[in-house]
Amino acid sequence: MNRSGPLVILTLALTACGASPDPTDGRNYDAIDGTWTLTDRLTPQSLTPDGVNTLYYERALTATSAWGPIEVDRSNGEQGIGDGKTLTLNGVKYTKGYGVHAPSELKYSLAGTDHAKCVRFKAQIGLDDEVGNKGSAVFQIWGDTGKLFDSGVMTGASATRQVNVNLRGQTTLRMVVTDGGNGKSFDHADWINPTITCVPDITASVPETTEIYQDTHGTIPLTLTNRSASFKGDLTYKVSAYEDEDNFAGARVEVEPKSIRLNGAGVTSQALSTYVGPDIAPGTISDPHQLPDTLVIFSGGEEVTRVLLGVSPLAQFVGISFPDEPFALRVGETRTVQAKISIEPGGETTGPELYISTNPDPAVPKDFYEVQGSGEVPKEGGTLPVTIKLVRAPNSGEPNDFDALLAYSQNKITSPPYKLTSSVKLRYVP
Known part of the structure; x- marks a missing residue:
């Protein structure tokens, strides 16, 4: 990604480390004793929609640090500009990042160029090795909707942390470091490789x-x-x-x-x-x-x-049909008939697995017969053996020819949400 020259930061003289602001005063560490003044010498906003943007080239809306200036690509050091050392966390040296002194804030606009939609902030954080195991600080990321990330208290002995924050719905980003609640001595904090990822509109x-x-x-x-x-x-x-x-x-x-x-x-x-x-x-x-x-x-x-x-x-339509001529049965006799299974319009990989039984509808007399059949059918359809048993002879007034109602369910192809029924013609033979 092409970028013009780096961010130029203009500092004012900063007062020495003093008492930290009261965290309960509602001012969210605005009343700190080191303040940066931004000028037109800062580069213009340039967040672009083609991926990862480094914050080195973006205009900071607010830049504050409690002891000495915010250092670019160096640790905080002391009150002078450029008096920090190589950024180092847990023995690992880094070439890019910011060295600050808690309480500190860097605030950026997320209004990118060319309709860029800025969606993510990433960085590594920790207290710089120059303070040894001393110091304590809390790293935070704030957006318009509130706090998006909180590291909890970190010290010089803490392991390096990864920050990965979703920025969707935010128009500004604030990189905040507080003093951890015990004053700001030795609170030299590092933001390593801070980046904002933007995507196209x-x-x-x-x-x-x-x-x-x-x-x-x-x-x-x-x-x-x-x-x-x-x-x-x-x-x-x-x-x-x-x-x-x-x-x-x-x-x-x-x-x-x-x-x-x-x-x-x-x-x-x-x-x-x-x-x-x-x-x-x-x-x-x-x-x-x-x-x-x-x-x-x-x-x-x-x-x-x-x-x-x-x-x-x-839904694939699965139909069951039998010949039009009735099947003749005597009481107690069981016959196996071939049911024709049609599948419309037909699938690409599988056919149904069918379970056929006597229709459970209580309005239909089913003590005449018993029906049972199951098995898999090819995707193009085929036949399925079904057994039919006549349980009793028709009573007086009941016809010798009748339709045996069937119910069926299927696996592999999910059934539509209505009852699946069919019928087969039977004839009682004395």
């Missing part, structure tokens, strides 16, 4: 509803509108389950391809090949437990935007 749209049969592929037209002219790079896609927006493992729909390359501002269209599995129940986008409906779009691992896919799975 991109929106995505798809049709409100796309109907796709279970166990088949369909196509969703995706339109991406990029307002960040300087962004030229790859976007990647993941599908998230609706009931848990970050649950990518629980996604019920697959999409291909997984990425697209953009070359500056404009509108780009892409057809997403979308597969709905056989075990996805039919439903609509209003049912949060039925649909994987969020396409999440990333740039460099950071989310750029997301859009509801609106996929509505359609």
Whole structure:
């Protein structure tokens, strides 16, 4: 990422270390005894939408330190400018960062250029090795909505900490170091490699509803509108389950391809090949437990935007039929008949696993017969053996020819939410 010259910091004379402000006075450490004055010599705001931005080139809205100036790429040292040492945490030396003295604050605007949307702050933190095991400080990150990160009390003996803060919804960033509540002696704090990650301003749209049969592929037209002219790079896609927006493992729909390359501002269209599995129940986008409906779009691992896919799975129709001629049975006799199984429109990978039984509807007399059958059927359909037993002879007034009502359920292909029934013609033979 190209940048112009580094940030120029102009300091005023700072008073010596004194008493820390009362943390209960509600002023959030504004009344500190070292103050920075910013001038037009500072570089202009330049947060860009193409990834990681170092804070060295950004305009600080507020810069304060309790003992000596904020040092760039050096530890705090003493009251002079540039009198610090190489930034060092737990024996590891760093070339980039800020050395400050608690209580301290650096405040930045997150209003980037070229429609940049700034989404994440990262840094390493700790008390510089120049104070040994002494000192105590608390590192904090604040945004418009309040405190976003708090390290707890760290001392010179503390391990180096990683800071990774979500900045979405914030317009300003404050990097704050407090004295840990015991005064500011030896509180030489380091912000190592502070960066802000920004992403391009991109929106995505798809049709409100796309109907796709279970166990088949369909196509969703995706339109991406990029307002960040300087962004030229790859976007990647993941599908998230609706009931848990970050649950990518629980996604019920697959999409291909997984990425697209953009070359500056404009509108780009892409057809997403979308597969709905056989075990996805039919439903609509209003049912949060039925649909994987969020396409999440990333740039460099950071989310750029997301859009509801609106996929509505359609049920595979599974039908059972028997010959029109009735099957003749005597009381107590069992026959095995071949039921014809049809599947429409037909899936790509599997057929159903069926369980056939006597219809449990209490309004239908079922003491005439017993019906049973189960087994797997190929995806293109086929036949399934069903056994039928006549339990008793018809009573007076009951016909010798009648329809035996069946119920069936299925696995592998999820059933639609209505009762599945069929019938077979039977004839009583005395």
